[in-house]
Amino acid sequence: GAGVSQSPRYKVAKRGQDVALRCDPISGHVSLFWYQQALGQGPEFLTYFQNEAQLDKSGLPSDRFFAERPEGSVSTLKIQRTQQEDSAVYLCASSGGTGMVEQYFGPGTRLTVT
Amino acid sequence: AQSVTQLDSQVPVFEEAPVELRCNYSSSVSVYLFWYVQYPNQGLQLLLKYLSGSTLVKGINGFEAEFNKSQTSFHLRKPSVHISDTAEYFCALNTGGFKTIFGAGTRLFVKA
Numbered sequence: 723g724a725g726v727s728q729s730p731r732y733k734v735a736k737r738g739q740d741v742a743l744r745c746d747p748i749s750g751h752v753s754l755f756w757y758q759q760a761l762g763q764g765p766e767f768l769t770y771f772q773n774e775a776q777l778d779k780s781g782l783p784s785d786r787f788f789a790e791r792p793e794g795s796v797s798t799l800k801i802q803r804t805q806q807e808d809s810a811v812y813l814c815a816s817s818g819g820t821g822m823v824e825q826y827f828g829p830g831t832r833l834t835v836t
Numbered sequence: 837a838q839s840v841t842q843l844d845s846q847v848p849v850f851e852e853a854p855v856e857l858r859c860n861y862s863s864s865v866s867v868y869l870f871w872y873v874q875y876p877n878q879g880l881q882l883l884l885k886y887l888s889g890s891t892l893v894k895g896i897n898g899f900e901a902e903f904n905k906s907q908t909s910f911h912l913r914k915p916s917v918h919i920s921d922t923a924e925y926f927c928a929l930n931t932g933g934f935k936t937i938f939g940a941g942t943r944l945f946v947k948a
Contacts, residue, residue, distance in 0.1 A: 726879065755934075764840075764926050764938030765880070778934045813879060825936070827872075827879030 726828035728814050734834045735804045743799045743831045747816030754797050755825060756789055757813040765813055771797060772820055804835045838863040840929050842939035850947050851919055857912040857942045859927030869910040870928040870936070871901055880926060886910065897921070922946045 727746045735741050747754050753772055757765035758781075767781040773794040782789070786805075791797040801808055811832050815825040843858040861867060868887050872880040884895025891903040901912045910927060927939040 755936075757938075762940070764928075764940050766938070767935045770934040781935070815879075824882050824885070825880075827881070829877065829879045 726814055726816055726826050728812075728828040728831050730831060731829065732832050732834075734836060737804060737806060737835055739804050740800065740802045741804055741833065743801075743812050743833070745797045745799070745814030745828060747795065747797070747814070748818070748826055749795075751816035751818050751826075753817040753820055753825075754791055755815045755817075756797070756799050757815065758783075759811040759813055759830070761810070768799070801833075804833075806835050809833055809835045838867070838929055838931060838937050840927050840937055840939035842927055842942045844942050845940070846943045846945065848945045848947060849917055852916045854915050855913065855917050855944065857925050857927075857944065859910045859912065859939060861908050861910065861927075861929050863908075863929065863931060865931050868930045868932070869901075869903060870930070871895065871899070871910075871912050872926045872928060872938075874924040874926065874941075876923075883912070883925075917944070917946050919946050919948060
């Protein structure tokens with residue numbers, strides 16, 4: 723596709739439900755990042771993939787958060803037993819290299835936990 | 837640890853006036869610096885980046901920024917703003933690894 727796409731764009735979950743957020747990066751992009759953006763804040767790094775390898779997951783806030791990219795393209799961020807503090811916009815970004823190259827961001831998924 | 841501070845949460849300005857959005861950073865190692873813009877309900881778009889070389893960096897949409905190592909600043913400027921520049925602007929820092937650290941953002945509001 724022309725850019726990074728994310729689905730769903732909006733998700734409302736009841737506390738305790740599991741959710742799965744999808745990211746389709748730009749075709750051929752090696753690097754994929756997930757960020758969490760709380761209301762009124764800047765994005766915060768969650769995790770990084772280089773192809774299918776998850777090289778850094780130090781930003782995942784708890785073991786309820788899990789990300790995968792099994793074939794090195796589409797990625798899924800899963801949140802188990804959602805809590806109200808998980809409410810945020812989840813942004814995905816991809817880049818064509820592994821160095822200091824531009825990251826292309828998707829529109830985000832706004833998760834609201836009620 | 838590295839950090840990014842955007843000194844103004846909101847900047848109102850009249851159309852065609854100049855604007856400066858301030859960004860200061862903290863790092864004990866060399867940095868790469870970025871400015872991103874976020875329009876409502878959209879992802880972030882790169883405005884400009886400083887990797888090395890000239891400290892004055894020009895970006896898209898007429899924006900520019902100056903890297904000042906002694907003052908640990910990377911302020912964003914535009915000589916004449918348009919209504920369409922109304923958006924959230926984020927300053928960001930990377931030290932060469934996987935993580936990019938973002939500031940809290942500055943909302944630029946351009947008034948007619």
